[in-house]
Amino acid sequence: MSATQQPDPTGPDTGPHAGTTTTTDTTGAGTTTAAVAVRAEHVTRTFGRGDRQVVALQDVDLTVGAGEFVSLIGPSGCGKSTLLRLVADLDTPTSGTVEVFGRSAREARLARDYGIAFQQAGLLPWRTVRANVELPLQLAGTGRAGRRARAEELLALVGLTDFADHHPDQLSGGMQQRVAIARALADEPSLLLMDEPFGALDEMTREHLQAQLLRICAETRAAVVFVTHSIPEAVFLSDRVVVMSPRPGQIREIVDVGLDRHAAALGGSGPHDDTGDDLRNDAAFFAAVARVRDALHAGQPGAAPAARGVDVR
Numbered sequence: 573m574s575a576t577q578q579p580d581p582t583g584p585d586t587g588p589h590a591g592t593t594t595t596t597d598t599t600g601a602g603t604t605t606a607a608v609a610v611r612a613e614h615v616t617r618t619f620g621r622g623d624r625q626v627v628a629l630q631d632v633d634l635t636v637g638a639g640e641f642v643s644l645i646g647p648s649g650c651g652k653s654t655l656l657r658l659v660a661d662l663d664t665p666t667s668g669t670v671e672v673f674g675r676s677a678r679e680a681r682l683a684r685d686y687g688i689a690f691q692q693a694g695l696l697p698w699r700t701v702r703a704n705v706e707l708p709l710q711l712a713g714t715g716r717a718g719r720r721a722r723a724e725e726l727l728a729l730v731g732l733t734d735f736a737d738h739h740p741d742q743l744s745g746g747m748q749q750r751v752a753i754a755r756a757l758a759d760e761p762s763l764l765l766m767d768e769p770f771g772a773l774d775e776m777t778r779e780h781l782q783a784q785l786l787r788i789c790a791e792t793r794a795a796v797v798f799v800t801h802s803i804p805e806a807v808f809l810s811d812r813v814v815v816m817s818p819r820p821g822q823i824r825e826i827v828d829v830g831l832d833r834h835a836a837a838l839g840g841s842g843p844h845d846d847t848g849d850d851l852r853n854d855a856a857f858f859a860a861v862a863r864v865r866d867a868l869h870a871g872q873p874g875a876a877p878a879a880r881g882v883d884v885r
């Protein structure tokens with residue numbers, strides 16, 4: 573579904589990265605005047621029973637604005653993937669509600685309001701790159717010519733035009749991940765749900781794809797909920813970084829990053845800066861990394877984040 577087909581949101585579209593958000597509390601209340609992509613209210617998810625019960629999420633409130641990039645970060649097992657799966661309607665909350673563009677997560681899934689990209693690219697090996705990208709459109713009943721045109725557009729966007737007729741096993745891991753992103757964008761979703769999509773990639777490829785993702789989001793104006801273990805990745809990409817606490821998973825703090833990624837993504841850092849190096853070398857970037865690191869450390873005396881599954885590089 574295209575952004576123009578969205579049900580009437582609750583306010584004006586502020587566009588992606590349109591300046592810094594004003595949110596300072598853990599509910600995302602500062603976004604209440606803007607259009608809302610995701611609203612989770614009092615969300616609790618428990619697994620198992622009795623002695624074996626695990627409280628994966630406890631009373632989580634989170635609002636993600638339309639066009640906003642929000643990362644979830646926290647120790648392993650704190651419920652990041654669980655929260656993303658609830659938004660994607662791959663799971664249901666034990667209590668509380670999740671809304672996507674004002675409707676239930678299930679309705680949003682049926683309306684294909686969002687695209688998904690996870691750590692494994694999950695491409696169909698027997699289909700060409702082009703046919704993989706066309707898949708969501710095929711499922712949606714889009715005609716052959718329309719599918720072809722959209723796939724060409726998306727492959728150009730992710731820089732894979734020359735590989736349209738290749739099969740996934742002929743591509744590197746980073747290229748496969750770009751195909752997965754193109755596929756996630758095929759239906760013009762207004763929301764992308766991404767669970768460590770670059771987690772298995774080498775650092776250079778990862779930084780390159782991060783910069784590409786920023787550019788794509790600036791162009792498509794999609795909101796993104798992005799799970800990562802990397803503080804620099806979260807800071808580089810996000811308008812806001814949601815820092816979660818160990819089980820039971822709760823939101824400890826939301827950090828407003830406040831970098832001008834929009835300008836950088838659209839070439840403000842120069843036409844040759846396809847890695848986002850200018851942004852990564854900015855003093856404001858380091859300051860934001862320190863703020864997220866402090867939030868992760870808070871309440872965990874002596875606990876080294878790296879040992880807890882969080883990359884603080």
Ligand SMILES: Nc1ncnc2c1ncn2[C@@H]1O[C@H](COP(=O)(O)OP(=O)(O)OP(=O)(O)O)[C@@H](O)[C@H]1O
Nearest residue numbers: 619620626628647648649650651652653654655881
């Ligand atoms: N289907 C399930 N059945 C039972 N327990 C589950 C299930 N899914 C998640 N959990 C538990 O919920 C907790 C949160 O898991 P989740 O995968 O959301 O954490 P995470 O923050 O994404 O972790 P990681 O960073 O390691 O990927 C964990 O204790 C996990 O064991």
